[in-house]
Amino acid sequence: MSDRPTPVYLDHAATTPMLPVAIEAITAHLGDVGNPSSLHASGRRARRVVEESRERIAQALNCRPSEIVFTSGGTESDNLALKGIFWSRRAADPARTRILSSAVEHHGVLDPLEWLAEQQGAEVELLPVDRLGRLDLDALRASVERDPGSVALISVMRANNEVGTIQPVEEVVAVAAPHGIPVHTDAVQAVGKIPVDFAALGVDALAVAGHKVGGPFGVGALVARRELDVTPLLHGGGHERDVRSGTLDTPAIAGFAAAVEHSVKHQVEQAARISELRDELVRGVRAAVPDAIYNGDPVHRLPGNAHLKFPGCQGDSLLMLLDARGIECSTGSACSAGVAQPSHVLLAMGCSDEFARSSLRFSLGHTSTTADVAALVEAIGPVVERARGAGSPRKADGREPADRAGGSLVATELAGPSAGATG
Structure with a gap:
């Protein structure tokens, strides 16, 4: 058996845990x-x-x-x-x-x-x-x-x-x-x-x-x-x-x-609760990482979505460091054949390649709690600091090294295949 604690699940946009009413309806007809x-x-x-x-x-x-x-x-x-x-x-x-x-x-x-x-x-x-x-x-x-x-x-x-x-x-x-x-x-x-x-x-x-x-x-x-x-x-x-x-x-x-x-x-009441949790998450993360940038429309957005850029970090590195602490989220990129690609969404919004590679998506849903948000807020500062400290130096022309996304930090933290934005 694994000693890994129950994960803090912040990836509801990829898939959300099944509702009890759905489980009941399915099992009632399986036989x-x-x-x-x-x-x-x-x-x-x-x-x-x-x-x-x-x-x-x-x-x-x-x-x-x-x-x-x-x-x-x-x-x-x-x-x-x-x-x-x-x-x-x-x-x-x-x-x-x-x-x-x-x-x-x-x-x-x-x-x-x-x-x-x-x-x-x-x-x-x-x-x-x-x-x-x-x-x-x-x-x-x-x-x-x-x-x-x-x-x-x-x-x-x-x-x-x-x-x-x-x-x-x-x-x-x-x-x-x-x-x-x-x-x-x-x-x-x-x-x-x-x-x-x-x-x-x-x-x-x-x-x-x-x-x-x-x-x-x-x-x-x-x-x-x-x-x-x-x-x-x-x-x-x-x-x-x-x-x-x-x-x-x-x-x-x-x-x-x-x-x-x-x-x-229950959409209206859930949206109100989840929106408050999301705002709490964003405030806490930005307090811990003051230069974090909130992506997307700040008002006309899904209630559970918090998409943030962390300057000086690779999103994949942050994802795996958080995963090692039992916090599950998603990057804003999709991985193809093990090569991280910048998010087409962020690029279409006018963001730079570096910006697009340094963002994470936290998505909340019906099982999310204040304890989940508190766990992320507690972890994000040290995780960002470590990711920045492990970052490779820039080239003389100011560009990121081509292999930075697959560098030593990700390699040491990676326990399985990296997951991009899957939903």
């Missing part, structure tokens, strides 16, 4: 027999669970139950929306080849967009954001008005997964609507954290993931307006109104619905 597509009694009982879950999610998100398409999670939902809408729109009108999105999207959006550009002839335009990470609406408007007939769809996330900035999706819809352009939003980070009302937002498609709201892994949904034509990615039994074939996971869907319902019902 059930019946494929929800079967016509016998067991199948009908399973179908009833699925449809009741669909209704609960629809009520929580203010959409029609028939607009809920169950998927395996946020990545599949984003892929289904982007590819499915693009293919349908271009098939109806070959001139519709452009897709507009923001430069700070999650890779669940950016990577399928890249694939569509390379393999399907899409013209992808990643629109700029300001220094707070907020979409440049003037740039969006100019791009649409330049040739609205060529735009297949627009995709802008509801809230950023790294810096927490909330995007003006309603205003994006206002730009798109006069031209009949469908809008998709990745709301994976937003549901249960801020109000998410499908009808009020006016979007045509919205992605949700179970494990971000206290539900299970491997289940999610694309909320797609009934009138929207979406070409399926999967072909098989014609499940989910022939948009997403595949046998439905009844227990996971039940847990997903319970988590969405609970998170949305």
Whole structure:
């Protein structure tokens, strides 16, 4: 058995612990027999669970139950929306080849967009954001008005997964609507954290993931307006109104619905509590490290997100030093083949490469406590001091050595593979 204490978990944006109501809902159906597509009694009982879950999610998100398409999670939902809408729109009108999105999207959006550009002839335009990470609406408007007939769809996330900035999706819809352009939003980070009302937002498609709201892994949904034509990615039994074939996971869907319902019902009170904890965290960290910089929009941001830069440090080094003390968080970068890359979000916000490599994301959720915040505040000063003391000297031209991110500090602290921003 490990002597490691229970970790201080500050990475809820990557995944949040499952809610008791979700665990209860899942376990209640794990022993059930019946494929929800079967016509016998067991199948009908399973179908009833699925449809009741669909209704609960629809009520929580203010959409029609028939607009809920169950998927395996946020990545599949984003892929289904982007590819499915693009293919349908271009098939109806070959001139519709452009897709507009923001430069700070999650890779669940950016990577399928890249694939569509390379393999399907899409013209992808990643629109700029300001220094707070907020979409440049003037740039969006100019791009649409330049040739609205060529735009297949627009995709802008509801809230950023790294810096927490909330995007003006309603205003994006206002730009798109006069031209009949469908809008998709990745709301994976937003549901249960801020109000998410499908009808009020006016979007045509919205992605949700179970494990971000206290539900299970491997289940999610694309909320797609009934009138929207979406070409399926999967072909098989014609499940989910022939948009997403595949046998439905009844227990996971039940847990997903319970988590969405609970998170949305308690969103206001939880947001108030978590916001206070986040502000306490930021105050404490900046008191311990006075030159720490708070990234993202200070007001219009997710309640549990605290994204901070620590000058003179490597984010990966800080992450591992904190991990050694039992404090789990995330960097603002994604690691590829063991090579740390600067955050595309921070670079798009106009930050330097060095700035982008020296930030950490602390994200709070329903299990977070004042004791968690106190543990981080107590640890962060010594950790930053050690990281700075172990830093390699700069080159004569003032640049960081190319191998600094993989230097001796990380090597000695690393007990396993480094984790970047995973949600």
